[in-house]
Amino acid sequence: MEKKHIPYIILGLLAVAFPFLVTSDYYLHLVIITLMWVVIGSAWNLLAGYTGQVSFGHAMFFGIGAYTAGIFVTKLEISAWWGMAFGGIVAMLIGLFVGWVCFRLRGPYFALATLAGGEIFRLIATNWESLTDGMVGILTIQTFRSKLPYYYMALALAFMCIVVIHLIMKSKWGYYFVSIREDQDAAESLGINTTLYKNISLLVSSFFTGMAGAFYMNYMGFIDPHVVFSLHYISIMAILVGIVGGVATIMGPAVGAFIMVGLQETFRSAFFGLAPSWTSEAHALVFGLLVIFVILFLPNGVVGDWLKIKRNVFRVRASSERY
Amino acid sequence: MALLEVKNLTKMFGGLRAVGNVTFHVNEGEIVGLIGPNGSGKTTIFNCINQYYTLTSGDIFFEGKSLKGLKTHVICHMGIGRTFQVVKPLSRMTVLDNVTASAFCRVGSIKEAQGEALRILEFSDLMDQKDKLAKSLPIGKRKRLEIARALATKPKLILLDETAAGLTPSELDAAIELIKKMRDSGITVLIVEHIMKVIMSISDRIHAINFGQTIAEGTPHEVANNPAVIEAYLGEAYAQC
Numbered sequence: 001m002e003k004k005h006i007p008y009i010i011l012g013l014l015a016v017a018f019p020f021l022v023t024s025d026y027y028l029h030l031v032i033i034t035l036m037w038v039v040i041g042s043a044w045n046l047l048a049g050y051t052g053q054v055s056f057g058h059a060m061f062f063g064i065g066a067y068t069a070g071i072f073v074t075k076l077e078i079s080a081w082w083g084m085a086f087g088g089i090v091a092m093l094i095g096l097f098v099g100w101v102c103f104r105l106r107g108p109y110f111a112l113a114t115l116a117g118g119e120i121f122r123l124i125a126t127n128w129e130s131l132t133d134g135m136v137g138i139l140t141i142q143t144f145r146s147k148l149p150y151y152y153m154a155l156a157l158a159f160m161c162i163v164v165i166h167l168i169m170k171s172k173w174g175y176y177f178v179s180i181r182e183d184q185d186a187a188e189s190l191g192i193n194t195t196l197y198k199n200i201s202l203l204v205s206s207f208f209t210g211m212a213g214a215f216y217m218n219y220m221g222f223i224d225p226h227v228v229f230s231l232h233y234i235s236i237m238a239i240l241v242g243i244v245g246g247v248a249t250i251m252g253p254a255v256g257a258f259i260m261v262g263l264q265e266t267f268r269s270a271f272f273g274l275a276p277s278w279t280s281e282a283h284a285l286v287f288g289l290l291v292i293f294v295i296l297f298l299p300n301g302v303v304g305d306w307l308k309i310k311r312n313v314f315r316v317r318a319s320s321e322r323y
Numbered sequence: 324m325a326l327l328e329v330k331n332l333t334k335m336f337g338g339l340r341a342v343g344n345v346t347f348h349v350n351e352g353e354i355v356g357l358i359g360p361n362g363s364g365k366t367t368i369f370n371c372i373n374q375y376y377t378l379t380s381g382d383i384f385f386e387g388k389s390l391k392g393l394k395t396h397v398i399c400h401m402g403i404g405r406t407f408q409v410v411k412p413l414s415r416m417t418v419l420d421n422v423t424a425s426a427f428c429r430v431g432s433i434k435e436a437q438g439e440a441l442r443i444l445e446f447s448d449l450m451d452q453k454d455k456l457a458k459s460l461p462i463g464k465r466k467r468l469e470i471a472r473a474l475a476t477k478p479k480l481i482l483l484d485e486t487a488a489g490l491t492p493s494e495l496d497a498a499i500e501l502i503k504k505m506r507d508s509g510i511t512v513l514i515v516e517h518i519m520k521v522i523m524s525i526s527d528r529i530h531a532i533n534f535g536q537t538i539a540e541g542t543p544h545e546v547a548n549n550p551a552v553i554e555a556y557l558g559e560a561y562a563q564c
Contacts, residue, residue, distance in 0.1 A: 178413070179416070186413065187413075189375070191396050191427075191476050
């Protein structure tokens with residue numbers, strides 16, 4: 001065993017032992033949501049960070065996954081656990097269609113097309129009442145009352161997602177994805193079927209995002225179109241998780257998820273009740289400032305610019321000791 | 324049978340005829356030069372050969388098979404590699420990764436691809452640059468990386484688009500050496516070049532075009548003394564002397 005693996009092993013053991021170290025349901029809930037965001041952020045990062053196809057519509061896949069699981073239970077009476085696998089698969093099928101349409105466009109135009117795609121699916125979910133019950137949403141009974149099984153499920157999903165993406169990036173696909181990001185025309189002339197590999201990236205990304213959506217349905221027991229297809233709370237959040245943590249890094253979205261969910265919760269709970277007059281909407285402002293800060297000072301995110309952070313923090317310490 | 328046959332190639336951009344009725348061929352093992360003043364349609368011909376542009380009319384055959392309507396990446400797999408005049412390095416990848424990504428064109432495993440990439444870097448004298456990011460290279464090395472990347476796809480025919488432009492005199496000699504080395508290793512070369520030192524010294528045959536039309540073809544000596552070529556490059560007054 002090599003030395004560089006030790007921090008990861010400690011992290012893994014801590015993650016497995018976490019529910020026994022912290023028994024509060026509230027904190028367990030926060031970590032479950034964070035792990036879900038690790039999955040979505042990593043999936044977004046595969047498509048946007050590594051392959052360079054920035055999506056503003058990942059809520060589309062998240063929502064499809066959630067609704068697939070929900071509809072399985074309410075309409076077909078199939079266990080929501082089957083729904084989890086199918087949530088990913090159905091999201092992937094939608095991804096296939098989205099790729100077929102949107103990959104005719106490049107760069108910002110692709111991003112705008114996915115933005116529109118996300119909104120289209122939100123409107124479909126709102127208006128196709130015979131299937132989705134529209135704004136009423138879908139309410140199911142959770143399988144477990146304890147949060148423990150959900151925690152391990154989320155942990156397994158996050159672990160699987162990170163490992164799969166890591167393996168992909170170490171393979172031929174990884175080289176191809178990054179080549180496409182760097183220069184699509186050059187990639188094409190080097191024998192890379194850019195359309196095919198962009199679609200592969202999108203399919204893997206949409207599969208994991210759909211799984212996360214289906215997990216959300218199982219865990220929360222309630223969804224409606226404005227929650228799971230939300231541009232603000234899902235699509236934009238996925239981008240923030242990626243950018244803050246570090247695009248095109250394996251661990252970036254994981255770190256980003258902890259930062260973003262932490263921040264969001266801090267504002268939602270008005271600083272854990274300490275500053276009740278701060279409305280929860282303030283988080284939009286802070287997120288905006290955070291993005292400006294990250295783009296200006298940490299363009300590669302917390303993980304990508306970790307050395308820079310370390311250097312600056314140490315310099316601050318050194319100078320404060322001197323005085 | 325010629326390796327590459329371009330037959331009555333025409334490419335229109337709206338009403339502008341960028342290339343009109345150009346016919347030429349490249350035999351296996353040859354170095355063929357394509358010359359012409361700026362804007363005469365040389366790069367357009369390259370873009371038509373690897374189907375980055377769709378042809379307006381005419382046809383292009385590689386080993387007897389028509390390339391018309393094929394995708395650019397398929398043409399690369401058939402055995403035509405190319406470099407870009409305006410270099411397109413995969414900037415945020417290392418030199419080694421740039422070449423490895425291209426080597427996957429022929430091999431499946433990462434180990435083989437990396438081995439092949441190292442071999443190509445050795446061949447094209449870029450070994451000392453292998454761990455640098457492509458964007459940090461100076462232009463001379465970037466042009467070389469373009470060639471290395473095209474070589475990694477194991478082409479039978481390589482299209483070199485002004486790979487000698489912007490090089491220092493010593494780099495120029497090295498570039499000429501590299502092109503000769505490529506030919507000796509069995510790769511056929513079609514080269515676009517403005518620098519006469521390069522094109523005259525290495526080409527077996529030269530095809531000269533102006534305004535998208537063929538104006539001369541033949542050995543370097545014949546083409547250099549052709550009045551139409553002199554007129555295109557130096558103006559009518561010089562053609563008579």
